[in-house]
Amino acid sequence: MDxxxxxxxxxxxxxxxxxxxWLSERLRQEGIPNWLTYEPxxxxxxxxxxxxxxxxxxxxxxxxxxxxxxxTRHIRVALAEGKTVICDRYADSTLVYQGxxxxxxxxxxxxxxxxxxxxxxxxxxxxxxxxxxxxxxRQRERNxxxxxxxxxxxxxxxxxxxxxxxxxxxxxxxxxxxxLPDLRELVWADVSRLRSSSVSVPSQNGACAxxxxxxxxx
Ligand code: T5A
Numbered sequence: 001m002d003x004x005x006x007x008x009x010x011x012x013x014x015x016x017x018x019x020x021x022w023l024s025e026r027l028r029q030e031g032i033p034n035w036l037t038y039e040p041x042x043x044x045x046x047x048x049x050x051x052x053x054x055x056x057x058x059x060x061x062x063x064x065x066x067x068x069x070x071x072t073r074h075i076r077v078a079l080a081e082g083k084t085v086i087c088d089r090y091a092d093s094t095l096v097y098q099g100x101x102x103x104x105x106x107x108x109x110x111x112x113x114x115x116x117x118x119x120x121x122x123x124x125x126x127x128x129x130x131x132x133x134x135x136x137x138r139q140r141e142r143n144x145x146x147x148x149x150x151x152x153x154x155x156x157x158x159x160x161x162x163x164x165x166x167x168x169x170x171x172x173x174x175x176x177x178x179x180l181p182d183l184r185e186l187v188w189a190d191v192s193r194l195r196s197s198s199v200s201v202p203s204q205n206g207a208c209a210x211x212x213x214x215x216x217x218x
Pocket of ligand 1: 010011012013014015016017018019039040064089090091093094095097098138139176177178179180183
């Protein structure tokens, strides 16, 4: 069985980090080598973004893409070593935050993502869907990059859901308001199925997993 490339996406406070960490630990317990990683990949990029709140959206986009190009190189190495890669945010975040929410041309952002990743796509993306107010309440009082208004985060949520509809074979939409044990069970059942199927390291041009939702949250 080859390595899987898995991502977690969603609005802020959706529960991505919580589930990604859990999955990594669960795989480790099963003796399955994995690498838990996140974006922004370079920690200093967070500081740059926090310090320069006046960045133009194009500038912000280029910073995220440069970060992803470097990160993707490391992801490819981990996959080639047979490690399942679990990534907390990836290219969909750029498409949704800089495209859908900040208003850059979506198809152009898609092409830029393609350029930055060399076409590497996850085989599965878990989209944790929660109402914006719930996500923001969960992460309240923490120092975060995203302090934008509700309307912005609504565009983020809608953008993720639109992408999930566009690629239902890659996305699995999970109702992030469900209790954590339920979400863990759903993710583990899906990962187990992916592992036992013939699906493995994705091709250069897109996800290769069959099946799954994207049409409605489970
Ligand atoms: N960004 C990022 C872009 O604009 N473009 C890009 O290309 C990229 C890569 C990242 C920011 O950068 C932007 C998007 C963001 O604005 P960040 O600090 O990484 O900033 O922020 P988030 O990724 O949003 O991280 P958060 O920690 O805020 O959200 P998570 O990871 O979704 O939430 P998590 O797991 O930390 O959970 C939050 C709380 O909720 C609880 C947890 O215990 C925790 O306390 N929780 C639940 N409670 C009840 N039921 C559940 N099911 C729960 N799941 C979690």
